[in-house]
Amino acid sequence: MALFGKKADKQKPGSVNFDSSDEAALTDQIDAWVSTNRPRLGEVLMELGIIEPGDVEEALRLQAEETEEARKALVAAAEAEGQDPLDPSMSQALVPVKPRVGEVLMRDGVLDEVSLAAALSRQFGVPLADLRVESPDPEAVQLVPEELAREHVILPLKFENDRLQVVTADPFDVEAIRAITYHVGKVALRIGARSEIERHLDRAYNVLSAADDHIRAFELSYDEPNQENRADNALQFDENAPVVQVVNRVITQAVRQRASDVHVEPTEDDVTVRYRIDGAMTDAIHLPQRMGPAVTSRIKVMSELNIVERRRPQDGQFGVSVDGRPIDFRVSIVPTVHGEKTVLRLLDKTKSLISLPDLGMNEEVVDKFTKIVSSPLGMLLCTGPTGSGKTTTLYATLNELRDPTKNIVTIEDPVEYQFAGITQMPVTGSGITFADGLRGILRQDPDTILVGEIRDEETARIAMQAALTGHFVLSSLHAVDAVAAVHRFTDMGIEPFLVASALSGVVGQRLLRRNCTGCAESYTPSASESRMLERYSNLTPVWTKGAGCELCSGTGYRGRVGVYELLVFTDTIRDLVVAKATHHEIKAVAIEEGMRTMQQEAFDLVAKGLTTVDDVLRSVYAAGMDSDAAPVGELEQGKSELPVGKRAISGLQEDSEMDDDSLRDSRGELVVDRGGAIPTGPSTVGASASGEGES
Numbered sequence: 001m002a003l004f005g006k007k008a009d010k011q012k013p014g015s016v017n018f019d020s021s022d023e024a025a026l027t028d029q030i031d032a033w034v035s036t037n038r039p040r041l042g043e044v045l046m047e048l049g050i051i052e053p054g055d056v057e058e059a060l061r062l063q064a065e066e067t068e069e070a071r072k073a074l075v076a077a078a079e080a081e082g083q084d085p086l087d088p089s090m091s092q093a094l095v096p097v098k099p100r101v102g103e104v105l106m107r108d109g110v111l112d113e114v115s116l117a118a119a120l121s122r123q124f125g126v127p128l129a130d131l132r133v134e135s136p137d138p139e140a141v142q143l144v145p146e147e148l149a150r151e152h153v154i155l156p157l158k159f160e161n162d163r164l165q166v167v168t169a170d171p172f173d174v175e176a177i178r179a180i181t182y183h184v185g186k187v188a189l190r191i192g193a194r195s196e197i198e199r200h201l202d203r204a205y206n207v208l209s210a211a212d213d214h215i216r217a218f219e220l221s222y223d224e225p226n227q228e229n230r231a232d233n234a235l236q237f238d239e240n241a242p243v244v245q246v247v248n249r250v251i252t253q254a255v256r257q258r259a260s261d262v263h264v265e266p267t268e269d270d271v272t273v274r275y276r277i278d279g280a281m282t283d284a285i286h287l288p289q290r291m292g293p294a295v296t297s298r299i300k301v302m303s304e305l306n307i308v309e310r311r312r313p314q315d316g317q318f319g320v321s322v323d324g325r326p327i328d329f330r331v332s333i334v335p336t337v338h339g340e341k342t343v344l345r346l347l348d349k350t351k352s353l354i355s356l357p358d359l360g361m362n363e364e365v366v367d368k369f370t371k372i373v374s375s376p377l378g379m380l381l382c383t384g385p386t387g388s389g390k391t392t393t394l395y396a397t398l399n400e401l402r403d404p405t406k407n408i409v410t411i412e413d414p415v416e417y418q419f420a421g422i423t424q425m426p427v428t429g430s431g432i433t434f435a436d437g438l439r440g441i442l443r444q445d446p447d448t449i450l451v452g453e454i455r456d457e458e459t460a461r462i463a464m465q466a467a468l469t470g471h472f473v474l475s476s477l478h479a480v481d482a483v484a485a486v487h488r489f490t491d492m493g494i495e496p497f498l499v500a501s502a503l504s505g506v507v508g509q510r511l512l513r514r515n516c517t518g519c520a521e522s523y524t525p526s527a528s529e530s531r532m533l534e535r536y537s538n539l540t541p542v543w544t545k546g547a548g549c550e551l552c553s554g555t556g557y558r559g560r561v562g563v564y565e566l567l568v569f570t571d572t573i574r575d576l577v578v579a580k581a582t583h584h585e586i587k588a589v590a591i592e593e594g595m596r597t598m599q600q601e602a603f604d605l606v607a608k609g610l611t612t613v614d615d616v617l618r619s620v621y622a623a624g625m626d627s628d629a630a631p632v633g634e635l636e637q638g639k640s641e642l643p644v645g646k647r648a649i650s651g652l653q654e655d656s657e658m659d660d661d662s663l664r665d666s667r668g669e670l671v672v673d674r675g676g677a678i679p680t681g682p683s684t685v686g687a688s689a690s691g692e693g694e695s
């Protein structure tokens with residue numbers, strides 16, 4: 001990061017301009033640009049101290065290797081098409097594209113984008129644009145159409161001295177330079193990191209900012225509600241209808257901003273559209289109140305729901321393609337006092353699967369976890385509220401267990417990721433329950449079974465019987481922590497001995513927001529922060545916090561990190577379960593036997609500078625806080641200094657999938673766990689219709 005401050009300043013590169021006043025002149029300028037003598041990128045990188053001499057040699061070797069592979073692929077493709085690769089007329093077509101040294105070094109992990117941009121800036125004498133600080137002026141953005149900017153990955157930054165400053169990641173991309181210069185007239189080049197340019201493009205061309213025209217058009221064409229049915233019919237056919245445009249834009253922007261959920265909420269004054277990004281809600285756009293019913297109808301049409309039904313909750317789903325990616329949406333609509341509220345949950349099918357080692361469990365937990373899941377029978381559960389990453393853990397485990405010699409079957413609501421070699425059964429919208437599906441699956445001789453979620457006694461019972469009769473069962477359950485799973489089952493009516501003998505282990509987990517790497521800086525903690533950290537973590541803390549930058553939209557957080565606790569069902573734990581021991585007793589023994597709690601793990605992450613005390617309080621602290629970890633008196637003291645309160649437990653309560661019974665159970669446990677230290681009340685229930693995507 002020091003590169004920007006020191007080296008780039010010392011270099012003071014001049015300005016590199018192109019003008020399209022004359023086409024021939026532009027061609028001359030570009031030719032001159034291409035043929036200019038410059039130091040090699042490798043030399044510049046070494047001079048800047050970014051890489052070692054060995055790295056360049058390695059990169060050159062890889063470059064040669066990749067070029068040769070690309071050539072072979074071209075030859076093979078030509079042969080497959082029945083052409084003779086030795087034919088001289090083919091020689092031109094068989095010249096492979098040589099990967100750039102910079103690309104090879106980046107793939108190798110030796111070089112990061114920002115360092116590459118700094119080196120290219122020096123190599124080409126083009127000024128660097130630090131896009132974590134600078135953002136494009138709206139007037140500049142207006143000069144360049146979105147398609148042009150996206151096609152060439154060029155960001156219009158600002159207009160200065162009669163010239164448009166444009167940022168590119170590749171100063172050698174002459175086609176991009178030609179296209180942009182031809183379009184706007186005079187440009188001055190700047191260099192930036194490619195992913196930062198792309199991110200700014202997504203924001204600069206925010207499709208929601210252009211929604212205003214459609215909202216106005218809607219207002220102009222708005223008829224009084226007796227026309228409603230006719231309007232509903234029109235929605236099904238007219239892709240240009242303002243409301244269709246607005247819904248499309250809301251969806252597109254949600255995908256581009258990595259939202260996990262979209263909430264369309266009618267309020268007293270308007271219709272508020274909010275996105276959940278990295279677990280936190282953020283305002284996206286406000287629509288006029290009378291647009292609400294039309295937006296809901298449009299979403300119902302897309303999800304094939306009943307548009308006339310406005311008094312009952314409805315669930316559905318639909319799929320669309322956004323920026324070329326297929327995205328599935330799960331739709332939930334519920335009536336509220338101001339009209340129907342819609343929540344869309346995004347399921348990105350192209351999202352890559354996280355592997356078990358990448359989940360972020362500590363090594364000790366990974367060892368025990370692996371031992372449990374490689375057993376031929378038994379049961380492993382993931383517990384936590386919606387949005388705690390249970391599905392991600394289950395999928396990572398399933399991926400690890402994939403084995404062609406085994407019959408692996410899943411039953412899910414919905415299927416979020418498709419695995420090769422695994423039979424997956426969706427129960428979404430089919431009227432089939434998990435219990436029905438599970439019975440069916442058990443008749444098909446499975447080795448390993450994944451049950452998406454256990455919600456009722458019947459499913460729990462069948463799953464446990466399966467675990468006891470030579471099958472390995474993976475599932476998830478809503479419970480505040482690992483130990484709480486035991487009592488969730490007994491509350492459902494399952495006998496303690498069955499729970500004790502069927503379960504092999506329970507993972508309790510949460511997702512915390514990760515400090516933004518672009519703006520994390522050290523700070524002096526408050527006395528209470530230091531005290532809390534000392535209480536839970538033995539590590540020497542590095543106090544860092546995101547200050548807020550362009551990368552994280554000013555929040556200080558970007559991406560997430562998981563915290564886990566693993567309750568292993570040892571003989572002692574089994575005896576305690578059979579003896580109907582309390583949550584407190586089981587947990588105390590589990591800790592004695594080596595379990596690290598989510599709180600301890602979370603504060604370790606704070607100590608490592610990965611997240612903040614604030615975020616731990618928001619996601620983990622209250623939910624699992626109990627008297628053996630912190631005496632009630634001290635907890636009260638901490639509470640008065642730090643805002644815990646209702647927000648901290650909302651994770652558990654904001655769940656649409658939880659039925660009334662389970663909500664009551666969990667709430668009961670919360671109160672018992674904390675000896676009533678934290679006020680939990682029905683007033684916080686239903687504050688939000690849904691949780692977030694489990695990713």
Ligand SMILES: [Zn+2]
Binds near residue numbers: 547549551552553557
């Ligand atoms: Zn940041």
